[in-house]
Amino acid sequence: xxxxxxxxxxxxxxxxALGIEIAxxxxxEVISADSMQFYRGMEIGTGAPNAEELAAxxxxxxxxxxxxxxxxxxxxxxxxxxxVKRLNDSGKPAVxxxxxxxxxxxxxxxxxxxxxxxxxxxxxxxxxxxHAGIAALYARLEEVDPDYAKIISNNDxxxxxxxxxxxxxxxxxxxxxxxxxxxxxxxLSSLQFLIxxxxxxxxxxxxxxxxxxxxxxxxxxxxxxxxxxxxxxxMRLKSLGYREILSYVQGERPYDEAVDLxxxxxxxxxxxxxxxxxxxxxxxxxxxxxxxxxxxxVEHVLKAYRLKG
Numbered sequence: 001x002x003x004x005x006x007x008x009x010x011x012x013x014x015x016x017a018l019g020i021e022i023a024x025x026x027x028x029e030v031i032s033a034d035s036m037q038f039y040r041g042m043e044i045g046t047g048a049p050n051a052e053e054l055a056a057x058x059x060x061x062x063x064x065x066x067x068x069x070x071x072x073x074x075x076x077x078x079x080x081x082x083x084v085k086r087l088n089d090s091g092k093p094a095v096x097x098x099x100x101x102x103x104x105x106x107x108x109x110x111x112x113x114x115x116x117x118x119x120x121x122x123x124x125x126x127x128x129x130x131h132a133g134i135a136a137l138y139a140r141l142e143e144v145d146p147d148y149a150k151i152i153s154n155n156d157x158x159x160x161x162x163x164x165x166x167x168x169x170x171x172x173x174x175x176x177x178x179x180x181x182x183x184x185x186x187x188l189s190s191l192q193f194l195i196x197x198x199x200x201x202x203x204x205x206x207x208x209x210x211x212x213x214x215x216x217x218x219x220x221x222x223x224x225x226x227x228x229x230x231x232x233x234x235m236r237l238k239s240l241g242y243r244e245i246l247s248y249v250q251g252e253r254p255y256d257e258a259v260d261l262x263x264x265x266x267x268x269x270x271x272x273x274x275x276x277x278x279x280x281x282x283x284x285x286x287x288x289x290x291x292x293x294x295x296x297x298v299e300h301v302l303k304a305y306r307l308k309g
Contacts, residue, residue, distance in 0.1 A: 016053060
C-alpha cells in the first residue's frame with residue numbers, strides 16, 4: 001500500500017491547490033510539510049491555505065505554533081507519522097504538501113541526526129564563522145561535501161556548521177552518512193510529485209505571488225508580529241519575506257528595496273528547492289507542457305496511485 005502521496009516543489013508552484021484536489025479525490029487528509037506554515041499569525045507571508053481551503057479537506061500542522069515556539073524535524077516525524085498511520089489504518093494514503101525538503105524526507109525516510117554533537121567542534125566552527133565569515137566555512141563545505149553544499153543556502157550557518165561537524169567526527173561527508181542511513185531504513189512507501197514550470201514562468205509566478213501577498217496585507221501582518229513581540233523570532237525563523245518587510249517596517253530600507261529583495265531571495269530559495277528535489281529520484285517532475293492544469297495532474301497522480309497502491 002502507498003502510505004503517502006506527496007506534492008513537493010518550489011514555492012509558488014501551486015502545491016496547495018493540487019494537494020487539496022488529490023485529497024478530495026481520495027477522501028483523505030492533508031499534512032503540511034511547510035515548516036513556516038506551522039506558525040500562527042504568518043498566514044499571508046507563508047502562503048498558508050486560506051479558510052476556504054482549510055474547510056475543503058482536513059489539514060494538519062497549519063498555524064499550530066506561536067512564532068516563539070519550535071518544532072524539530074524529529075518531533076514533526078513522530079507527530080506526522082501518527083496521522084499517516086491513522087489514515088493508513090482506514091485504508092487511505094496521507095497527502096503531504098510542502099516544499100521543506102528536510103521535513104518531507106524525515107517523514108518518509110526517518111530522521112538522520114548523525115553522531116552526537118561535539119560542542120567543542122561546534123564552538124570552534126562558530127567562532128571561525130564570526131572571525132572569518134560564513135563564506136569561508138561554506139567554501140570549506142564545498143570542498144569536503146559538495147553534494148550537501150549544493151542543497152543548502154550559503155548563509156545557513158547552522159546547517160553548514162553541523163555538516164562540517166559531522167565530517168570532522170566521522171571523517172566522511174554528511175551526504176554519504178545520510179545515504180547510508182537512508183539505505184538501511186524501512187521508510188514509508190510514497191509517491192512524490194512536483195509541478196515543473198519552466199524557470200522563467202516559475203520566477204514570474206513568484207514575483208506575482210509576492211505582489212499578491214503585499215496586496216493581502218503582508219506589511220500589516222509583519223507590524224502585528226512586531227507589536228506582539230515577535231521581531232526577534234522573525235529573524236530567528238529566517239522566513240522568506242518577513243525579514244525584508246521587517247527591515248522596511250523598522251525604517252532600515254525603503255519599501256521598493258524591501259520588496260525587490262523579497263522577490264530575489266524567494267527566487268533563489270525556489271532554485272535551491274528544485275536542486276534538493278532533483279536529487280531525489282523518487283520525485284516525478286510533472287512538466288506543465290505535458291500536464292498543463294490540475295485536472296491532468298490529478299489524473300496522473302491517481303493513475304500512478306492505482307497502479308502502485
